[in-house]
């Protein structure tokens with residue numbers, strides 16, 4: 004027969020290597036399938052089996068050790084064409100290091116066939132033990148035999164949901180089995196059990212491949228087939244632009260700012276510091292100002308401190324950090340603890356601090372305003388009240404701007420606006 | 432002048448929209464702070480979004496999609512980027528266009544996920560085995576977050592290479608007001624595929640040393656893509672002259688086309704002092720320059736945006752200055768070492784910080 008997919012007349016493997024048999028059977032199975040060579044893509048791994056790349060007459064994609072499963076899945080999903088056949092050639096070594104990729108392709112039922120060349124060891128690197136090496140099998144690195152069991156790859160792939168999963172002994176003509184796997188739309192795999200003449204046979208003289216399959220209790224069979232639709236790329240419902248929900252903010256209010264104003268809010272996580280700062284920022288923009296807002300919180304967002312740094316400026320802002328704030332707002336104990344270092348740098352400006360907190364030593368140049376933010380507004384709205392009071396006290400831009408933004412925001416319906424409206428302004 | 436249209440956003444939005452308008456249509460994601468906003472925006476905007484089970488898979492899937500003719504993007508931070516390294520080398524060798532956004536955070540290791548840093552430049556410089564340059568472009572303000580990603584996509588396609596966009600936590604996560612009307616129009620990147628009837632040689636150098644591209648699975652031509660040392664046909668070779676020539680071409684392709692990716696900002700003011708910076712510290716540097724000049728000090732500023740390959744212009748510019756202050760948020764001065772080696776140069780000093788942003792005053796103090 005004329006070769007169409009693999010030049011099997013060129014021998015590239017050691018004499019008697021099962022990989023050659025797999026190549027021959029693959030050629031035969033593909034001939035049965037009758038696809039055009041340009042409709043077939045071989046994705047080969049690093050290992051002896053991977054040299055097949057050289058003698059293949061189809062599209063070839065040759066990447067890293069163990070990653071062919073993922074590389075093929077990416078290509079199959081990217082090509083997204085049921086007429087194109089993606090076939091992966093991988094060893095037991097590649098299947099060990101890249102196990103996750105194979106399981107994942109089976110879970111998604113990606114349209115591809117994986118041929119696992121399971122010769123129980125790493126052939127290319129000299130016959131070391133892999134995850135698929137069975138108990139008792141001797142290798143370069145386990146001359147007394149492997150101490151524990153192998154994992155049963157085909158069972159795992161079948162359990163993961165691969166449509167068509169088979170294990171067979173790599174002897175004689177198994178092109179029909181490969182053909183059955185190639186025909187599948189979705190994930191299929193064929194685990195071919197073989198011995199590496201150069202290392203496997205040498206270390207385990209007199210043993211047959213079937214001896215190990217039997218003692219390991221691995222089943223040689225077609226696992227129950229799954230009727231599942233293959234992975235297909237569905238059209239996503241997407242925005243035509245990320246600016247669709249980020250519209251220009253019209254300037255409706257006036258501001259009285261001549262130079263940048265730096266505000267730090269420091270409260271507890273879950274008490275709205277970040278949202279309050281964002282809405283405040285929006286109000287500042289609606290008042291014709293430039294603004295930056297930086298948030299800082301521990302890795303777990305629900306506990307501990309939460310601080311926000313705001314810079315308001317009539318001009319463009321470059322550096323977004325705040326070394327010494329002009330205004331500090333502290334509404335909780337977590338906030339106070341986190342604020343101490345920065346607070347000690349303040350030599351002037353204003354500190355708004357919740358009345359419930361222990362008095363804190365600040366530079367005499369700093370004006371301290373104690374206010375019952377938590378009591379009047381509840382802890383969840385304390386920072387909102389503090390920002391509102393700040394605006395009424397310092398008059399950077401109208402508090403009305405901030406109140407309107409809150410009202411129109413996602414929290415507007417539930418927010419108690421009266422607390423802000425009725426807030427008393429501290430006396431100068 | 433156009434009427435100012437202020438929007439309020441983080442720069443992640445600018446980056447992802449810029450890439451989308453440039454033609455990137457696939458995003459493969461694995462969550463990590465501070466790159467999560469980028470992932471979130473991608474899910475709202477990209478034709479294809481995949482949640483990968485890890486960052487090795489991420490890069491492998493991207494390579495698969497890229498080979499199939501798509502232009503994929505991912506975003507990560509050091510822990511994820513470290514897992515991507517071998518696969519990035521693969522994509523580099525295969526010459527697959529893609530964009531990886533690296534949002535720096537405080538290391539080593541997991542470090543502090545929610546603290547910024549500029550700690551990964553040294554890694555990027557050496558990440559391709561053999562010391563080959565993989566283009567790295569860095570964002571220094573909101574404007575860059577719009578202009579540079581589109582440029583990165585264009586370079587990825589034109590030079591058939593992965594491109595890294597380097598940025599950091601504050602740059603991607605802070606909210607800022609921004610004049611929407613100042614955004615330049617982005618022209619989508621044109622993809623030109625091999626169209627001749629002649630046998631397709633996937634690694635035959637074309638214009639600018641870049642081989643013509645054809646997606647895997649083409650109906651007419653056989654396509655071979657490989658990351659092993661290979662000849663122009665894409666066939667594995669041990670070390671034949673043709674194959675080694677191909678490997679050298681990977682280096683030359685980037686270096687000889689460096690003018691295409693020469694991006695920097697230079698603000699000269701006479702005098703003999705130059706401040707050099709990149710990424711988030713560039714903003715502090717700009718402010719420091721303003722402060723110094725308002726006090727009558729003549730000082731110039733170089734903001735590097737093309738980080739790798741190190742472009743010739745940098746040395747040309749820097750060599751004119753007796754005093755050079757390099758400001759970067761890391762302990763050891765990675766840009767300084769990249770430009771001057773460990774021996775340094777007389778008159779060159781660093782402003783460095785770890786775990787906190789460098790302020791304009793920190794820089795001003797060093798210049799005086």
Ligand SMILES: Cc1ncc(C[n+]2csc(CCOP(=O)(O)OP(=O)(O)O)c2C)c(N)n1
Nearest residue numbers: 050051052068094095096097124125126127
């Ligand atoms: C990340 C990585 N680790 C290790 C190697 C070295 N390596 C090359 S081939 C191979 C083993 C191949 O064994 P297997 O996949 O079983 O295929 P075989 O050679 O037996 O056909 C290894 C470990 C590598 N190339 N990449």
Ligand code: SF4
Nearest residue numbers: 017020051126199200
């Ligand atoms: S070393 Fe083993 S697996 Fe590799 S080609 Fe030789 S016989 Fe086959």
